[in-house]
Amino acid sequence: MSRYVLPKGFLVNGTHCGIKRFNKDLGIIYSESPCKAAGVFTKNKVKAAPLLVSKEILSSGEPVHAVIVNSGNANCCTGRVGSKDAKKTINAVCQSLGLKFNNVLVSSTGVIGKRLPVDLITASLPKLVKRLSEKAVMSFAKAILTTDKKRKVETARFFIGSKEVIITGVCKGAGMIHPNMATMLCFIMTDANIDKDALKLALRRVTDDAFNNIAIDNDMSTNDTVLLLANGQADNKTIKKGTKEFELFSKSLEKVSLELCREIIRDGEGATKLINIRVKGAKTEKDAKKVARTIGDSMLVKTSVHGGDPNWGRIAASVGSSMAEGVRYKLIEIYLDGVCMFKNGKFTNPAASRVSRVYKRSTVDILVNLNAGTKSAFMYTCDLSKRYVEINAHYMT
Amino acid sequence: MSRYVLPKGFLVNGTHCGIKRFNKDLGIIYSESPCKAAGVFTKNKVKAAPLLVSKEILSSGEPVHAVIVNSGNANCCTGRVGSKDAKKTINAVCQSLGLKFNNVLVSSTGVIGKRLPVDLITASLPKLVKRLSEKAVMSFAKAILTTDKKRKVETARFFIGSKEVIITGVCKGAGMIHPNMATMLCFIMTDANIDKDALKLALRRVTDDAFNNIAIDNDMSTNDTVLLLANGQADNKTIKKGTKEFELFSKSLEKVSLELCREIIRDGEGATKLINIRVKGAKTEKDAKKVARTIGDSMLVKTSVHGGDPNWGRIAASVGSSMAEGVRYKLIEIYLDGVCMFKNGKFTNPAASRVSRVYKRSTVDILVNLNAGTKSAFMYTCDLSKRYVEINAHYMT
Numbered sequence: 001m002s003r004y005v006l007p008k009g010f011l012v013n014g015t016h017c018g019i020k021r022f023n024k025d026l027g028i029i030y031s032e033s034p035c036k037a038a039g040v041f042t043k044n045k046v047k048a049a050p051l052l053v054s055k056e057i058l059s060s061g062e063p064v065h066a067v068i069v070n071s072g073n074a075n076c077c078t079g080r081v082g083s084k085d086a087k088k089t090i091n092a093v094c095q096s097l098g099l100k101f102n103n104v105l106v107s108s109t110g111v112i113g114k115r116l117p118v119d120l121i122t123a124s125l126p127k128l129v130k131r132l133s134e135k136a137v138m139s140f141a142k143a144i145l146t147t148d149k150k151r152k153v154e155t156a157r158f159f160i161g162s163k164e165v166i167i168t169g170v171c172k173g174a175g176m177i178h179p180n181m182a183t184m185l186c187f188i189m190t191d192a193n194i195d196k197d198a199l200k201l202a203l204r205r206v207t208d209d210a211f212n213n214i215a216i217d218n219d220m221s222t223n224d225t226v227l228l229l230a231n232g233q234a235d236n237k238t239i240k241k242g243t244k245e246f247e248l249f250s251k252s253l254e255k256v257s258l259e260l261c262r263e264i265i266r267d268g269e270g271a272t273k274l275i276n277i278r279v280k281g282a283k284t285e286k287d288a289k290k291v292a293r294t295i296g297d298s299m300l301v302k303t304s305v306h307g308g309d310p311n312w313g314r315i316a317a318s319v320g321s322s323m324a325e326g327v328r329y330k331l332i333e334i335y336l337d338g339v340c341m342f343k344n345g346k347f348t349n350p351a352a353s354r355v356s357r358v359y360k361r362s363t364v365d366i367l368v369n370l371n372a373g374t375k376s377a378f379m380y381t382c383d384l385s386k387r388y389v390e391i392n393a394h395y396m397t
Numbered sequence: 398m399s400r401y402v403l404p405k406g407f408l409v410n411g412t413h414c415g416i417k418r419f420n421k422d423l424g425i426i427y428s429e430s431p432c433k434a435a436g437v438f439t440k441n442k443v444k445a446a447p448l449l450v451s452k453e454i455l456s457s458g459e460p461v462h463a464v465i466v467n468s469g470n471a472n473c474c475t476g477r478v479g480s481k482d483a484k485k486t487i488n489a490v491c492q493s494l495g496l497k498f499n500n501v502l503v504s505s506t507g508v509i510g511k512r513l514p515v516d517l518i519t520a521s522l523p524k525l526v527k528r529l530s531e532k533a534v535m536s537f538a539k540a541i542l543t544t545d546k547k548r549k550v551e552t553a554r555f556f557i558g559s560k561e562v563i564i565t566g567v568c569k570g571a572g573m574i575h576p577n578m579a580t581m582l583c584f585i586m587t588d589a590n591i592d593k594d595a596l597k598l599a600l601r602r603v604t605d606d607a608f609n610n611i612a613i614d615n616d617m618s619t620n621d622t623v624l625l626l627a628n629g630q631a632d633n634k635t636i637k638k639g640t641k642e643f644e645l646f647s648k649s650l651e652k653v654s655l656e657l658c659r660e661i662i663r664d665g666e667g668a669t670k671l672i673n674i675r676v677k678g679a680k681t682e683k684d685a686k687k688v689a690r691t692i693g694d695s696m697l698v699k700t701s702v703h704g705g706d707p708n709w710g711r712i713a714a715s716v717g718s719s720m721a722e723g724v725r726y727k728l729i730e731i732y733l734d735g736v737c738m739f740k741n742g743k744f745t746n747p748a749a750s751r752v753s754r755v756y757k758r759s760t761v762d763i764l765v766n767l768n769a770g771t772k773s774a775f776m777y778t779c780d781l782s783k784r785y786v787e788i789n790a791h792y793m794t
Contacts, residue, residue: 045724046717077713079743112710113744222714299696299781300789307790313509316474317619320443327442346476347510384696385790386783392697393704393782 004137004153007166007191009033009233011132014143017124019072019110019117026124027069027143029187030097030132034063035229036196037105038203040211042224049075049082051225053090054105062102064229067187068093069144070121071172072110074183076222085116092122096129109172109183109223110146137170144172144185147391152263156252160236160245165192167249169256173216173264186211186226186260192249193232194239201241202250203228210257213289214380215296216268228253265380270388274363275305280376281369283326288377291368294322295379301366302384310358312341319368331371337364401534401550404563404588406430406630408529411540414521416469416507416514423521424466424540426584427494427529431460432626433593434502435600437608439621446472446479448622450487451502459499461626464584465490466541467518468569469507471580473619482513489519493526506569506580506620507543534567541569541582544788549660553649557633557642562589564646566653570613570661583608583623583657589646590629591636598638599647600625607654610686611777612693613665625650662777667785671760672702677773678766680723685774688765691719692776698763699781707755709738716765728768734761 006012014027039058041051058064068089075082090104097104108116141151155168171186194202203226211226239245265274277295282288295301295318304311312334319332334342336358339350364383403409411424436455438448455461465486472479487501494501505513538548552565568583591599600623608623636642662671674692679685692698692715701708709731716729731739733755736747761780 043720044714044717045720046713046726046729077710077739077743079741112713113739222717299785303786303789306786309791313474316443316509317441320441320619323440323442329443332443342474342510344476346474384786386786388696389700389703389781389783389786392700394706 004155004168005166006134006137006168007189007231007233009191009231010189011134012140013128013132013136014139014141015124015128017070018120019070024139024143025070025072026121026128027140028093028128028132029067029140029189029229031065031229031231033231033233034065035231036194036199037064038200038228040203040207040226042222044222046077046222048108048223049078050086050106050108051223053083053086054107054225057102057105060102062100064105065099065103066093066097067105067107067227069107069185070116071144071146073108073114073116074110074112074223075108075116077113078115081115085118088118089121092125096125105227107185107225109144109185112222137168141170144170146172146183147269148173148267150263150267152260152267154256154259156256158248158252160234160239160248163234163236165234165236165249166190167192167252167256169260171260171264173267183223184211184264185223188226188228188253188256190228190230191232191234192230192239193234193236194230194249195241198239198241198246199228199230202246202253205250206253206257209254210261213378214261214265216265216271216382261380265382268382269391270385271382272385273305273383275302275366275381275383276363277366277379277381278376279368279370279378281371281373282324282375282377283373285375285377287324287326288375290324291319291322291327291370292377292379294318295366295368296381299384302381305359305364306383306385308359310336310341310355312336312347315366315368316342326372327370328372333369333371335367337361401552401565402563403531403534403565404586404628404630406588406628407586408531409537410525410529410533411536411538412521412525414467415517416467421536421540422467422469423518423525424537425490425525425529426464426537426586426626428462428626428628430628430630431462432628433591433596434461435597435625437600437604437623439619441619443474443619445505445620446475447483447503447505448620450480450483451504451622454499454502457499459497461502462496462500463490463494464502464504464624466504466582467513468541468543470505470511470513471507471509471620472505472513474510475512478512482515485515486518489522493522502624504582504622506541506582509619534565538567541567543569543580544666545570545664547660547664549657549664551653551656553653555645555649557636557645560631560633562631562633562646563587564589564649564653566657568657568661570664580620581608581661582620585623585625585650585653587625587627588629588631589627589636590631590633591627591646592638595636595638595643596625596627599643599650602647603650603654606651607658610775611658611662613662613668613779658777662779665779666788667782668779669782670702670780672699672763672778672780673760674763674776674778675773676765676767676775678768678770679721679772679774680770682772682774684721684723685772687721688716688719688724688767689774689776691715692763692765693778696781699778702756702761703780703782705756707733707738707752709733709744712763712765713739723769724767725769730766730768732764734758
């Protein structure tokens with residue numbers, strides 16, 4: 001596991017507190033030195049209580065020292081006690097680590113509509129905190145999972161001057177959870193010394209460029225959260241907006257985030273293939289995104305990829321139905337795994353030997369050229385399988 | 398089959414011309430007396446050639462006497478020859494029936510990207526036309542199907558003064574077609590004597606109130622078409638906008654259309670249940686529709702209904718993610734088959750005996766009250782089954 005290093009000054013841990021029957025369900029991130037923090041949250045109007053509480057704490061501007069995360073219970077749709085329970089959890093962490101309320105963030109994922117068993121969490125906090133370690137990253141990664149099959153951790157290392165900077169992200173993905181949101185939680189730690197505005201901008205960018213371009217299905221979670229914490233221990237010259245150091249930081253952050261996104265998709269429920277959709281030649285970026293998302297949301301496209309069926313007609317119809325402004329039917333080109341299937345308004349009738357290779361690998365490429373401009377976009381999604389239906393049809397029964 | 402009467406003066410027929418290997422694939426509607434006609438077409442920017450040709454003919458304002466429809470080939474994404482082939486088909490009909498070009502509409506559904514075999518159509522036209530009959534409605538209904546399992550015909554009869562008026566609709570639905578659009582074709586005939594503006598308004602209304610509120614999946618076809626033909630043979634006093642006769646006509650048209658919509662949904666690929674989604678208490682109608690559609694498009698909602706899993710959390714999340722303006726989390730109420738599951742921001746914890754009855758019948762009711770206004774909307778959709786994936790994963794291979 002040496003591939004995954006934590007940035008300097010971060011300690012983490014994960015344990016089993018009893019919300020789930022067997023697996024780890026409580027994780028913590030701790031930084032002795034104060035962290036600048038930035039966060040992005042679901043746009044769903046139904047928001048989980050811990051998300052609202054953390055959002056408020058973030059807006060206080062106080063330094064963050066710890067994040068407490070439980071899995072197995074989303075603390076969502078729990079009425080008024082929801083935020084009380086989230087705050088109780090924070091207070092317990094404060095006691096254990098000698099912190100103030102506004103130094104701690106809280107995050108939950110799991111069942112919706114059941115009250116959070118705060119007692120289980122507080123009872124397990126002493127042992128969780130006692131074994132905080134820079135080596136426990138896989139333990140933390142495990143503790144935040146719901147139905148994901150794999151732990152998801154990525155690290156990037158780079159130099160600013162003579163100082164090495166580390167960015168490590170841990171996330172849980174779009175295994176649907178009980179009762180089944182594609183909740184994504186992502187915690188990114190860095191020892192970079194970075195200006196707060198720059199940190200916020202970097203997160204906003206990477207949200208647009210990575211996290212907002214993935215989908216398992218067309219549902220939006222009540223708990224989606226990405227947190228970025230920077231404790232400055234790399235001791236580099238402060239990274240500011242508009243500098244080449246900022247670009248370097250952003251690029252590494254993007255690299256970590258994109259890899260986490262791919263891991264989320266590959267581990268999507270029932271997923272057997274990662275679909276890499278790219279749209280180019282769009283008039284505007286908005287157009288490009290619209291087209292990419294419409295293709296990625298199409299159940300017909302997703303099932304055809306699942307079946308290894310090079311069905312360009314479904315993609316043409318998705319492009320047309322995207323309602324993107326600059327789409328002109330006769331200019332559209334569609335490439336599946338590099339084979340041009342549609343051009344000049346009609347099927348290109350490529351050699352059967354070439355078509356037979358389409359959609360056969362574990363990563364599938366769909367490229368649409370709108371030939372209407374210079375903007376582009378991408379989207380990662382997965383295929384739609386019978387297993388997806390199986391998993392999601394029988395959850396509460 | 399006496400339930401399905403054609404309006405006076407309409408003759409129809411269906412036959413096998415050879416586009417499909419075995420089943421009927423060519424249908425015709427004919428009215429000796431001239432029809433006023435109105436049409437609505439897919440908003441997809443990728444539009445099939447026959448649709449574009451028919452749209453142009455409709456805009457000429459000439460009376461319509463016939464509609465020729467083939468199944469098995471959509472004549473879509475066929476390049477420039479597409480519209481030539483559509484026009485050839487029309488010309489052949491003109492010859493057979495002694496009509497002018499602008500008197501005939503054309504419609505196609507089936508495989509995308511393959512050239513339409515016009516010769517097969519023209520060769521079969523003589524026998525098709527020879528056996529035109531007021532009794533062949535089920536034969537016509539059969540000829541326009543693709544992968545639908547059932548023929549879809551509905552009739553309404555009512556009186557205007559002493560004159561009986563008949564409205565009969567025939568449609569084909571959302572069995573996905575090769576390569577798999579949920580093409581809906583709907584042909585509605587009436588002997589009503591109705592003003593052209595009134596006819597257009599009635600169709601526009603029923604499109605909003607019925608056809609635009611159904612979905613099998615989130616894909617939009619390249620060939621969707623609804624045509625409404627009125628030949629005036631009922632000899633009633635001309636129906637005009639803003640009269641009670643117009644309301645009567647509209648109501649009957651809606652009744653026929655809604656029933657056809659339900660038949661389409663029930664016959665959706667892999668569908669085992671009809672989901673009747675109603676949203677009330679919305680601030681605006683747009684809001685209500687947004688919420689209804691987001692719930693109806695949710696793969697998680699559709700799979701939970703399939704599994705008989707009363708998963709209100711997925712519905713709450715859909716409501717929240719709909720981005721409708723007037724949604725306030727704490728005001729939302731969710732009823733599944735009449736059982737209130739969510740109110741005051743939390744799970745209502747109803748008796749297990751009541752919950753066990755939810756989602757068990759072949760028609761499932763989801764009611765969301767936003768408690769934010771007086772507007773409402775509905776949507777019909779179907780569940781998402783393994784059979785859907787099966788059918789759509791392996792089509793061309």
